Amino acid sequence: MILATKRAVGSDYAYQPYYREKFEQQKQTKVRIKKRPSPLLVVVLGISLIGIMFFTGLSYTYLKARIAHLNWQISQGKKDIAAMQVQNEKLKLEIARLKSLDRIEKVATTQMGMIKNPGVEYLAIKATTTNTSVPASQTVREMPAQNPANTSQDGIITAITKVISEKAGIGKG
Secondary structure (H helix, E strand, C coil), rough: CCCCCCCCCHHHHHHHHCCHHHHHHHHHCCCCCCCCCCCCHHHHHHHHHHHHHHHHHHHHHHHHHHHHHHHHHHHHHHHHHHHHHHHHHHHHHHHHHCCHHHHHHHHHCCCCCCCCCCCCCCCCCCCCCCCCCCCCCCCCCCCCCCCCCCHHHHHHHHHHHHHHHHHHHCCCC
């Protein structure tokens, strides 16, 4: 703190505080001298800065190239997936074609020599004569000999052969 000095008119009294002397001494001693950095330090710092900038640019370029390569691999993978999906659809169509019943029937008849089943037809025939029943206790050997002309079995056989010949077209001239 600086105290104001009192000066009286006509007095020799002038108070010089202790602080003022110390402040003047500090002014004189606080002269700063600017030092220049050594040239070696400037060169080392410059080379370091240039090296850091170079490696930063190099790493940035590497990252961009790596990203471009990965994007290319992704696009190739997508193309491969699309091609495999098309191939999968073609294979599904081929499986469906090979499972076709018409194709299986054609292969069976042409290559394997199989014949198509003509189908089973059931015929309803009325018996014209009465059926003589044989007791269940008699075996086939014990059955009495019957006159073939009078049995209902002959009528049934005749009717069956007649229907079969009509269906097969044998009776047509």
